[in-house]
Amino acid sequence: MKLKVTKGSQVEVIAGSDKGKKGSVLEVDHLKLRVRVQGVRVQTKHSAKDGVSKTEGFIDYSNVKLLEKKASPSKKKSAKKTAKA
Numbered sequence: 001m002k003l004k005v006t007k008g009s010q011v012e013v014i015a016g017s018d019k020g021k022k023g024s025v026l027e028v029d030h031l032k033l034r035v036r037v038q039g040v041r042v043q044t045k046h047s048a049k050d051g052v053s054k055t056e057g058f059i060d061y062s063n064v065k066l067l068e069k070k071a072s073p074s075k076k077k078s079a080k081k082t083a084k085a
Contacts, residue, residue, distance in 0.1 A: 003028060003061055005035055008070035013040055015063040022067065026056060034058035 005011060005025055012022045023038040041057040 001030075001033065003030065003033070003035075004069075005061055005064065005066055006070055009066060010068040011035070011037055011064040012067055013037065013059070013063060014065045016041075016059065018059075027058075028061075029058060032058070033061050035061050035064060037064065 005028060007025055007028055009025045010022065011025055013019055018040045021037075021040050023040055025035050026038055027036040029035070036056050036058050038056060041059055042054050043057045045053050045055065047053070
């Protein structure tokens with residue numbers, strides 16, 4: 001299944017404990033249909049080496065609404081027509 005949400009797109013969370021929060025998509029998991037949004041579902045991990053670190057968790061793609069799609073540069077270059085005499 002192809003998701004309309006891509007990395008770098010602006011989305012808003014429409015369901016769950018982070019409802020109403022907006023952010024950009026950091027990562028998309030196409031197999032599990034989940035996305036990681038900046039500043040949403042922040043999880044704390046403790047380790048003896050690094051101490052405390054915070055990272056965003058994945059949420060289901062159906063819980064986000066696409067606000068603005070990432071502007072991608074066009075891959076095709078315009079062909080210049082040259083007139084041959």
